[in-house]
Amino acid sequence: xxxxxxxxxxxxxxxxxxxxxxxxxxxxxxxxxxxxxxxxxxxxxxxxxxxxxxxxxxxxxxxxxxxxxxxxxxxxxxxxxxxxxxxxxxxxxxxxxxxxxxxxxxxxxxxxxxxxxxxxxxxxxxxxxxxxxxxxxxxxxxxxxxxxxxxxxxxxxxxxxxxxxxxxxxxxxxxxxxxxxxxxxxxxxxxxxxxxxxxxxxxxxxxxxxxxxxxxxxxxxxxxxxxxxxxxxxxxxxxxxxxxxxxxxxxxxxxxxxxxxxxxxxxxxxxxxxxxxxxxxxxxxxxxxxxxxxxxxxxxxxxxxxxxxxxxxxxxxxxxxxxxxxxxxxxxxxxxxxxxxxxxxxxxxxxxxxxxxxxxxxxxxxxxxxxxxxxxxxxxxxxxxxxxxxxxxxxxxxxxxxxxxxxxxxxxxxxxx
Amino acid sequence: xxxxxxxxxxxxxxxxxxxxxxxxxxxxxxxxxxxxxxxxxxxxxxxxxxxxxxxxxxxxxxxxxxxxxxxxxxxxxxxxxxxxxxxxxxxxx
Numbered sequence: 001x002x003x004x005x006x007x008x009x010x011x012x013x014x015x016x017x018x019x020x021x022x023x024x025x026x027x028x029x030x031x032x033x034x035x036x037x038x039x040x041x042x043x044x045x046x047x048x049x050x051x052x053x054x055x056x057x058x059x060x061x062x063x064x065x066x067x068x069x070x071x072x073x074x075x076x077x078x079x080x081x082x083x084x085x086x087x088x089x090x091x092x093x094x095x096x097x098x099x100x101x102x103x104x105x106x107x108x109x110x111x112x113x114x115x116x117x118x119x120x121x122x123x124x125x126x127x128x129x130x131x132x133x134x135x136x137x138x139x140x141x142x143x144x145x146x147x148x149x150x151x152x153x154x155x156x157x158x159x160x161x162x163x164x165x166x167x168x169x170x171x172x173x174x175x176x177x178x179x180x181x182x183x184x185x186x187x188x189x190x191x192x193x194x195x196x197x198x199x200x201x202x203x204x205x206x207x208x209x210x211x212x213x214x215x216x217x218x219x220x221x222x223x224x225x226x227x228x229x230x231x232x233x234x235x236x237x238x239x240x241x242x243x244x245x246x247x248x249x250x251x252x253x254x255x256x257x258x259x260x261x262x263x264x265x266x267x268x269x270x271x272x273x274x275x276x277x278x279x280x281x282x283x284x285x286x287x288x289x290x291x292x293x294x295x296x297x298x299x300x301x302x303x304x305x306x307x308x309x310x311x312x313x314x315x316x317x318x319x320x321x322x323x324x325x326x327x328x329x330x331x332x333x334x335x336x337x338x339x340x341x342x343x344x345x346x347x348x349x350x351x352x353x354x355x356x357x358x359x360x361x362x363x364x365x366x367x368x369x370x371x372x373x374x375x376x377x378x379x380x381x382x383x384x385x386x387x388x389x390x391x392x393x394x395x396x397x398x399x400x401x402x403x404x405x406x407x408x409x410x411x412x413x414x415x416x417x
Numbered sequence: 418x419x420x421x422x423x424x425x426x427x428x429x430x431x432x433x434x435x436x437x438x439x440x441x442x443x444x445x446x447x448x449x450x451x452x453x454x455x456x457x458x459x460x461x462x463x464x465x466x467x468x469x470x471x472x473x474x475x476x477x478x479x480x481x482x483x484x485x486x487x488x489x490x491x492x493x494x495x496x497x498x499x500x501x502x503x504x505x506x507x508x509x510x
Contacts, residue, residue, distance in 0.1 A: 023503045180480075
């Protein structure tokens with residue numbers, strides 16, 4: 001191939017060059033970007049990164065970009081937090097939180113995927129971009145479309161959290177609310193991409209879009225001192241991210257940037273929408289689609305197209321998949337906030353809560369290095385926990401009022417004992 | 418002719434550009450058989466080697482994925498629309 005990458009079918013292996021298409025027209029399986037690693041190995045070196053800013057564009061050579069690519073705004077480069085308090089709470093030793101709750105510009109890991117998708121959108125000549133979204137992706141598309149000069153039109157389920165709708169509208173994107181769940185929205189977008197010449201980032205630009213997820217994997221390895229962890233716990237909706245982190249690790253091994261080692265991949269879902277974890281736990285050949293019913297709406301995809309790949313990866317890596325209830329999600333959001341000062345959205349609560357469950361099950365050992373992928377910010381889903389924190393009574397701005405307040409609080413605390 | 422099958426663009430190179438067909442099938446399975454009988458080149462794109470509907474091809478009866486309706490044995494009535502849509506992964510993680 002003349003470029004270092006092109007599209008290839010994940011099932012039958014047929015190649016399709018570079019084009020706005022997401023599935024193999026021979027077998028209907030998803031396409032992904034494949035690279036000429038022999039060529040990359042000759043030119044791409046870890047030393048090249050020295051002096052580059054710490055954001056996702058420092059790995060430009062391993063992404064589907066053009067040779068004359070100029071990095072737009074900084075995206076990614078999020079902290080890998082050594083979570084000592086949370087580790088102690090769970091009785092383990094080496095725990096890290098990859099904190100994409102503070103990913104720029106729109107506070108979720110979706111900024112990474114939109115970044116690479118919009119490079120492809122420009123390349124293919126689209127002037128309007130869009131997506132089907134449970135919220136975070138719409139935020140990311142709207143923000144980056146504004147900054148990079150695209151018209152944006154996003155499709156969302158009508159019952160989405162108000163904060164996520166507002167966080168899209170403010171950037172000037174057109175929002176089309178659909179009476180239906182995410183799977184209905186997604187199906188409609190597949191039909192729209194079939195008919196309109198729009199760049200729908202997670203539909204016809206999907207192979208380029210999903211490559212942006214790899215940068216979370218590259219960053220994790222670099223932040224661990226160019227080594228791979230033993231375990232990664234990743235939230236699963238469509239089931240794409242977990243596979244892209246695995247792809248990133250594999251590429252780093254191919255390039256000789258890290259020592260090869262087995263990494264166990266663990267997938268996290270909410271019990272109210274858990275087709276992939278259900279499939280893993282019941283050892284199904286094919287997952288069974290579900291009707292989502294959970295507060296973790298950013299994970300509420302009942303028919304995950306990358307589900308088969310996620311199940312295969314989890315099984316082959318020796319990992320596992322688990323799911324937790326809505327009350328457990330809320331507890332985990334609070335736990336992460338109160339131990340590590342990280343306020344995550346419901347999806348992050350799912351990941352943290354599932355990690356706890358996996359530790360309790362003995363599937364994650366205390367001495368192993370475990371990375372938990374937190375993908376979105378709690379400010380977007382405050383509805384989910386607002387009832388946990390009712391407003392307290394206001395007091396007068398006087399010292400005696402404060403003293404009376406303290407006394408009443410002590411009385412309440414004593415009564416509680 | 419009670420039932421319409423809508424054919425996605427990617428399949429139309431096997432249907433001489435035909436975007437939809439009408440048929441009188443009683444079940445989804447019958448409808449797919451009608452479709453692939455009329456356009457034999459489509460057969461291997463609709464079903465895998467084991468005869469199952471391909472994993473990444475979603476089949477809908479009106480607004481609903483047929484897997485929620487009992488699979489391809491579910492019955493059709495006059496005016497039903499059968500949609501074939503490639504499975505495209507979601508907006509999320």
